[in-house]
Amino acid sequence: MIREPLIFELSAKGKRAYAMPALDVPEAKGALDGLAVRDGIEGFPEASEVEIVRHFTRLSQQNYCVDEGFYPLGSCTMKYNPKINEKIAALPGFAGVHPYAPADTVQGCLEVLKRTEDYLCEITGFEAFTLQPSAGAQGELTGIMLIRAALAKRGNPRKVVLIPDSAHGTNPSSAHLSGYAVQEIKSNPDGGIDLEELARCMNEDVAALMVTNPNTLGVFESNIRRAAEIVHAKGGFLYMDGANMNALTGIARPGDMGADVLHVNLHKTFSTPHGGGGPGSGPVGVVKEMVPFLPTPYVVRTANGYGLDDDRPDSIGRVRGFYGNFLVVVKALTYILALGPEGVREIAEIAVLNANYIRKSLEGIYNLPYDAPSLHEVVFDDKIQKDAYGVTNLDIAKRLIDYGFHPPTMSFPLIVHGALMIEPTETESKRDLDGFIETMKTIAEEAKADAGLLKAAPHHSFVRRLDETAAARNPVLKWEKPKSE
Numbered sequence: 001m002i003r004e005p006l007i008f009e010l011s012a013k014g015k016r017a018y019a020m021p022a023l024d025v026p027e028a029k030g031a032l033d034g035l036a037v038r039d040g041i042e043g044f045p046e047a048s049e050v051e052i053v054r055h056f057t058r059l060s061q062q063n064y065c066v067d068e069g070f071y072p073l074g075s076c077t078m079k080y081n082p083k084i085n086e087k088i089a090a091l092p093g094f095a096g097v098h099p100y101a102p103a104d105t106v107q108g109c110l111e112v113l114k115r116t117e118d119y120l121c122e123i124t125g126f127e128a129f130t131l132q133p134s135a136g137a138q139g140e141l142t143g144i145m146l147i148r149a150a151l152a153k154r155g156n157p158r159k160v161v162l163i164p165d166s167a168h169g170t171n172p173s174s175a176h177l178s179g180y181a182v183q184e185i186k187s188n189p190d191g192g193i194d195l196e197e198l199a200r201c202m203n204e205d206v207a208a209l210m211v212t213n214p215n216t217l218g219v220f221e222s223n224i225r226r227a228a229e230i231v232h233a234k235g236g237f238l239y240m241d242g243a244n245m246n247a248l249t250g251i252a253r254p255g256d257m258g259a260d261v262l263h264v265n266l267h268k269t270f271s272t273p274h275g276g277g278g279p280g281s282g283p284v285g286v287v288k289e290m291v292p293f294l295p296t297p298y299v300v301r302t303a304n305g306y307g308l309d310d311d312r313p314d315s316i317g318r319v320r321g322f323y324g325n326f327l328v329v330v331k332a333l334t335y336i337l338a339l340g341p342e343g344v345r346e347i348a349e350i351a352v353l354n355a356n357y358i359r360k361s362l363e364g365i366y367n368l369p370y371d372a373p374s375l376h377e378v379v380f381d382d383k384i385q386k387d388a389y390g391v392t393n394l395d396i397a398k399r400l401i402d403y404g405f406h407p408p409t410m411s412f413p414l415i416v417h418g419a420l421m422i423e424p425t426e427t428e429s430k431r432d433l434d435g436f437i438e439t440m441k442t443i444a445e446e447a448k449a450d451a452g453l454l455k456a457a458p459h460h461s462f463v464r465r466l467d468e469t470a471a472a473r474n475p476v477l478k479w480e481k482p483k484s485e
């Protein structure tokens with residue numbers, strides 16, 4: 001395996017990617033000198049165009065992506081994103097529109113926003129959506145701010161948000177950032193909300209219960225309606241984390257389950273390539289009582305088209321510049337329209353089928369800590385391999401890299417030690433799933449025959465096993481010329 005040098009190591013003094021023609025007019029000295037014109041940056045890499053192109057192309061080829069192969073990272077919905085989405089989002093009328101363009105000149109873009117909102121309302125069962133938040137976590141923050149605003153309007157914003165221990169890690173952070181104390185409630189042995197515990201914890205200080213559904217065990221909260229009743233009876237709100245709506249689309253609607261606020265991740269369920277930091281979009285849906293509090297500007301239908309409504313006195317205000325990540329919305333709308341109602345339903349049917357196919361195929365070979373049927377993902381752990389051969393989930397994940405697969409999620413859910421959380425998504429074919437299942441079986445055999453092989457994995461990747469603790473605690477982010485050279 002050849003190590004790709006850093007761009008700094010490729011650098012040679014005086015190289016350029018592009019050379020300007022010689023100046024044939026007197027050089028203007030003036031206002032910008034010393035202000036916006038740099039003399040040069042010490043140590044700045046200098047390389048030719050072809051060196052730069054090859055360097056970054058080689059680096060990109062060392063990176064694993066959804067277009068290359070199966071990416072079963074649990075709770076991330078790393079599904080294949082149809083290329084038609086990119087084609088539509090790249091249309092000049094979308095990609096080139098200026099964010100400050102007056103509403104009457106961008107009617108088509110406003111229609112995209114409004115129609116996406118309509119479809120999300122239809123799919124999830126809510127009254128209205130804001131499309132501003134640019135990620136799931138920001139959607140959660142917005143949703144909790146909306147709950148605070150609605151409770152304040154009723155007279156008391158309250159103090160506590162209840163969160164089951166199976167929740168996604170961003171849930172407690174969002175509640176905390178919105179000024180609420182977080183109180184954890186334990187799951188029952190099936191991995192669902194413990195209703196007795198919920199009833200015990202629910203009182204007039206509690207603003208909301210925040211539920212990830214399906215939860216991070218991939219289990220559907222079948223008590224969600226009862227939970228909603230318990231929370232509503234004491235005047236609280238039910239927040240549902242719908243980041244992984246691909247288990248439910250076209251089949252069940254959170255609005256019908258008693259949820260008051262929901263965020264969905266367009267970059268997961270509605271297909272935008274994601275990971276590595278974006279771009280994302282985390283629209284938030286609300287019931288009628290909360291519509292006045294939605295962020296401004298809010299896209300509205302007017303007598304002759306669409307407009308931006310800023311005159312909403314109860315609004316929590318803006319949560320994001322302009323209209324959010326507009327092109328992610330364009331991709332989501334393209335995806336929804338390309339699939340149609342039957343296709344949207346099929347997303348959920350196949351996502352659930354694929355997860356259960358993996359579950360059944362690997363049951364008994366890997367341990368299932370919770371024995372409830374899976375929705376979009378299935379959580380195994382390393383108990384069988386660890387107890388018998390000392391092989392951990394990390395060893396298994398690293399060995400998967402040798403076979404050309406992205407590893408599953410390991411550090412979540414927090415309530416499963418040694419987790420292997422696998423989300424196949426609906427875009428994988430049976431043939432690809434079978435390939436993954438065979439590989440997982442091979443690795444289980446290898447654990448038995450040669451644990452050392454797994455302990456030293458990966459063997460065939462660009463980088464071998466790293467000291468992840470040292471990398472996190474003492475990251476080396478700056479290149480310095482080695483002293484000896």
Ligand SMILES: *Cc1c(COP(=O)(O)O)cnc(C)c1O
Pocket residue numbers: 075076134135136137138168170212241243244265280282
């Ligand atoms: C991914 C995810 C989030 C956070 O979404 P981001 O866009 O990464 O901020 C929240 N909850 C669940 C259940 C998720 O899977």
